[in-house]
Amino acid sequence: MTSADHRATAQFAADAAAMRRALELADRGPADGVNPRVGCVIVSPNGEVLAEGWHRGAGTAHAEVDALSKLAPGAAAGTTAVVTLEPCNHTGRTGPCALALVEAGIARVVYAVGDPGVHSSGGAARLRASGVEVSGGVLADEVEALLEDWLFAARHRRPRVIVKWASTLDGRAAAADGTSRWITGAAARRDVHRRRAAADAIAVGTGTVLTDDPSLTARDDAGNLLEHQPVPIVFGRRPVPQGAALRSHPRTPLFFAGAELAGDLEELARRGIRSLFIEGGPTLASAFITAGLVDELLVYLAPAVLGGPMLALGDLGIPTIADALRFDFTAVERLGDDVLLVAHPTTRDERD
Template sequence: MLRALELAATPGVPLGPNPRVGCVLLDADGQEVAEGFHRGAGAPHAEVVALAEAGDRARGTTAVVTLEPCNHTGRTGPCAQALVDAGVRRVVFAQPDTNPVAEGGGAALAAAGVEVEHGLRETEARAVNRVWTFAVDHGRPFVTWKFATTLDGRSAAADGTSRWVSSPEARRDTHRLRALADTMLVGTNTIDVDDPELTVRDELDQPVPQQPLRAVMGLRDLPATKRVFNDRAPSLHLRTRDPHEALAALYRQDRQHVFLEGGPTLAAAFLEAGLVDEVVAYVAPMLLGAGRNAVADLGIHTMADARQLEVTDVTVLPGTDTAHHTNVRITMRPSPAVEEEA
């Protein structure tokens, strides 16, 4: 299974919309016969790749797969049936497939007389497809809220200026994180005031080939001349102020990971709705004393009601010279108690 997990996590494989899957075929002595991994939507599934490599040698083998073989016909046929047709004797999979479209592969295999086991290294398999698993289990995209702040919690000065709270190194790191999502989401006010392009750019500040969807949320009409509507990436105007409606619309388009970069009002709306699953804060060694808060009023009036977050990572992003300050990236998630309430 460890080898199958390595295959599933092969660098360069798209993070969505399909899950990343690895498969290894073993003979009766536990020796590898063939292996394969899924290269993205429309490509053969991991099991099919391994079966094609094995040919007639697949008969009587054990298939070790990171995700339960699918049981539906989409762009490709059902993997469960392919394993049966190839004469595979036993299937061991790590993570059950709870996608209602594809689930049931294990039962189909067992009904065909194939020995089936599951649960081996399921935690590691879920980690390979963290976002996909969350989206399937919750019926909505995973939401990462990213913001930059001074030490006293300001995202802009009293005159509205915000360039630059974050350092060049932090901004480059932000582009790296943007590339891990399939959707950028901001509010109409951010587009009106800042006119961001919301593209992902590389180390040379050039757009990368694969761009996330640029989604703008709000009822306000926006000029077509705004940079978010240029031809460098797809764009979508979600005419709603309801975070639940926005995420439902994106999920219907098979979007699984929303990178929330809107202003304090939009952030507060998602937090109040319990729809923030990860927080990435870039903290600059600055003090402003006044200015725009990183998040708007959450209706909290006592310390006992404070939103609790669990720190999962702290990374120092040093400046390249004395003119560029150091930032600290703090990655957090809602505490278990908050997740249960949401």
């Protein structure tokens, strides 16, 4: 290995170490809202960490500016800024971070993932045009995992949609008399509440509201509210009673007619909703699946059979087996007596 190779290897190791610290800082920021969690570390030419920063939410200083604010004027000249996300290149509530780095005299910028925003991307190009050395892709997989929902919403202009149902082995979500509590056991229900708390929003149709009167909260085993609560959303045209349980939710409910699901999802993304947990019922789940707007299925299977008409899904308009919608199983988990199947849509290339 040449001396140049040794230097490159040492530089990558130093960049990766600083990026891991930036990731830790990013994780301090709010997990929901329209802005991503971003961390920044400013490093001297000899590898000393001079300043750190992270984004604390909409309207506050971005991570790069937060870090720069902790340095004396001129102290950032010739240094390296290590940032989890490509510095932004637009003026919103705050100015463009790419320009702030240039004006501070930063000589080199290292980032993990490119900014997919329509208005905010282009920071790397602006930096390079200003003579700043730029390197991307450092620990990209780890940052992608941290920002999974935000990146999905930014790239697709809609939230990531997770559809969940619980059913018997023969696909029934309820008995013939409509009863469905409880198909699955306590371990499966605990997992559902954990996943509810991890989502930005939870949705049902008006039929489920009128039939089951769900609270749409995330709770622990004792029935206490978990710290994070998803925004309750109802799709449908029928009025929701003023006394419905979801109207007492800690978060203000949102209501959509559901006639144009793609447009509704775009509106949710504009409101900062990056992940949507579809909880019920079969009409709503079927509508999202038919529209091709489902990114993950969570199917909780109980070791029971019921028979009868109460299927977990309704008619999807599929006339023949050749047209079946295909999914890939990405996880199988045992939860007490039940099984959770996690599946993602099979891409067209995979089908071919």
